[in-house]
Amino acid sequence: MAQRFALILDPADAAEERADFSGTFTVVDAGAPALSVSELSTQRGDGVFESIGVIDAHAQEVVPHLERLANSARICDLPAPNLEQWRQAVAVAAAECPAGEWVIKLILSRGVEHGPTPTAWVTAAPASDFSEVRMAGVSVVTLDRGYPLDVAERAPWLLLGAKTLSYAVNMAALREAHRRGADDAIFLSSDGYVLEAPTASLILRFGDRFVTPAPSGGILQGTTQLSVYEYLEGRGFEAGYEQVPASRIAEADAAWLVSSVRLAAPITAVDGRLLSVDHALTTDLNQYLLSPRD
Structure with missing residues (x-):
């Protein structure tokens, strides 16, 4: 670019x-x-x-x-x-x-x-053209990040939670996802909790409740995720933070990867298992994220 x-x-x-x-x-x-x-x-x-x-x-x-x-x-x-x-x-x-x-x-x-x-x-x-991804969605695989959930507190020199220029690991994770036939990846902690994608935050929907992994344990706080939560709460939905076991991804009614440029991309499959896509809400989310926001 x-x-x-x-x-x-x-x-x-x-x-x-x-x-x-x-x-x-x-x-x-x-x-x-x-x-x-x-x-x-x-x-x-x-x-x-x-x-x-x-x-x-x-x-x-x-x-x-x-x-x-x-x-x-x-x-x-x-x-x-x-x-x-x-x-x-x-x-x-x-x-x-x-x-x-x-x-x-x-x-x-x-x-x-x-x-x-x-x-x-x-x-x-x-910016790259993500219009198709916002409509068609992405398939993901889960990858072990190799750290337990509490490593950021025990090893601050790993710089987890900072958006650093050292992006080689993130890019390697995307290449591995492509080798496995997927579009993107979701990192898991070594003790089995959901973290984030290499370049995006994860939001899961369970009924009318929306959940994202708590911004601890080395998870980067997502600016777009905060905007999505503001929108969802304005529509009367419950949106919160939790420690999410890896097994709960497949139980979600819908899920999205959200980031500043790609915006909201619905997840269509996790590790080869199909996931439902809420097309109407995805359209609403992206319309909101394309509107001026300070």
Whole structure:
């Protein structure tokens, strides 16, 4: 996906806590070299990121994404990002996005090796076309993540719960799902609980109650999942968080993978076992997620 617009932020300038951040980022040529070969984000994946969906030049769920960026930075011992600086950079990038669906990426890394400050940048590019996936759905397989549910509390150095640039494991999980004839994967803890998908949150429906795995045990809190819950509760449904045993996936009346750019994709099968699809609710969810949301 070719980047069409890019900004380089100046975290050192923002650290001065100026009231006006208009000079703390620079527009750069998205097709030209902009990072040092010593940049740790490319050498070691030592950084964090966010992907913000953009609908007709409106950046979606900006505040939750910025809050999650700050939380990821805290977990990774990165300097706290100045959220007002990032908010203004997102606004500038969104204004450059034409009609349709785009994606803005926020990247904060530890910077150049042995350098004094982190590196931060924002890019904007057309989003992939997920219209068919939102209608037809995805099949998934369950994969053992290799950790028990409580590992995040016992081993914080694993950085579980942070959205880091180290995405090799997530991409390997997707390749394994494809080798098994599925479209996507759902991670399970080694002690048998449902976690999340490599690039999405999981929502299960049991009657009129909707459940997602509790955002603990290394599960990334989903910004789109929060929006879906707000919508469901507005319609009078009950939506909550639980520790979900793996066996309950097959018992669900319906299920979705939800994320900022793909939005709500219904799950059609789990480990080869067919799952019912609520087409009407899926359509309603995606119509809501395509509407402007702050």
